[in-house]
Amino acid sequence: MKVTYLNHSGILVERKDCYYVFDYYKGELPPLDTEKDVLVFCSHSHNDHYNPFIFDLLDKKGMRYQAILANDISDEKRLMNIKHSFVEPDQCYRFDGGIQVETLLSNDSGVAFIVSTDEGVVYHGGDLNDWYWEGEPEEENLELRTIYHTEIGKIKGRHFDVAFVPLDPRLEAHYADGLLYFLESVDCDSVFPIHYWGDPSAIQRFITEYPQYQYRIKNTERAKGEMI
Numbered sequence: 080m081k082v083t084y085l086n087h088s089g090i091l092v093e094r095k096d097c098y099y100v101f102d103y104y105k106g107e108l109p110p111l112d113t114e115k116d117v118l119v120f121c122s123h124s125h126n127d128h129y130n131p132f133i134f135d136l137l138d139k140k141g142m143r144y145q146a147i148l149a150n151d152i153s154d155e156k157r158l159m160n161i162k163h164s165f166v167e168p169d170q171c172y173r174f175d176g177g178i179q180v181e182t183l184l185s186n187d188s189g190v191a192f193i194v195s196t197d198e199g200v201v202y203h204g205g206d207l208n209d210w211y212w213e214g215e216p217e218e219e220n221l222e223l224r225t226i227y228h229t230e231i232g233k234i235k236g237r238h239f240d241v242a243f244v245p246l247d248p249r250l251e252a253h254y255a256d257g258l259l260y261f262l263e264s265v266d267c268d269s270v271f272p273i274h275y276w277g278d279p280s281a282i283q284r285f286i287t288e289y290p291q292y293q294y295r296i297k298n299t300e301r302a303k304g305e306m307i
Contacts, residue, residue, distance in 0.1 A: 210224075
């Protein structure tokens with residue numbers, strides 16, 4: 080598999096016979112092989128994760144595609160002529176080409192995705208994260224944390240080839256809580272931080288503060304067709 084960072088939480092994964100596009104927000108797509116199909120994943124309806132402009136970009140490139148969308152997305156007019164499926168949390172779906180898609184419940188909105196084929200297993204967290212906000216009521220922060228730990232607990236003991244996990248500097252001292260829990264709980268070869276709002280220094284800060292994970296954490300900004 081090859082990984083290309085698009086922007087924010089937007090990721091392009093290239094497999095031998097197809098592409099995945101996760102949570103496109105903005106940015107250009109690299110040249111694509113028109114012989115391959117595209118699966119467009121959208122984890123939830125927030126406009127920094129679901130931007131229907133991705134369909135225009137794929138049309139211009141002459142790509143065949145279908146969309147796999149969290150069921151909180153409501154865009155009937157735009158989706159009318161697009162092959163698409165809506166998915167719910169805590170479900171498992173099968174698609175053509177031997178692709179299995181599992182979902183976890185996001186503690187913000189929508190779902191997180193687990194995509195499995197004989198070529199490997201990919202995790203994209205969407206907005207599933209340990210959202211501990213300074214100044215917010217402690218009981219609300221602890222509720223969000225409990226949901227996150229519960230959902231990540233569902234994938235403990237499984238192996239992932241690559242994962243895309245939020246690392247959000249807006250959380251201040253708690254910016255890395257979710258990523259740390261993921262790394263401690265999940266067996267994954269390569270982990271790319273996402274959702275850092277254009278502040279890649281958060282990645283270097285994490286590696287500096289937690290050097291024990293430096294060989295698993297990838298610099299997302301440098302992922303321009305990186306082989307995994």
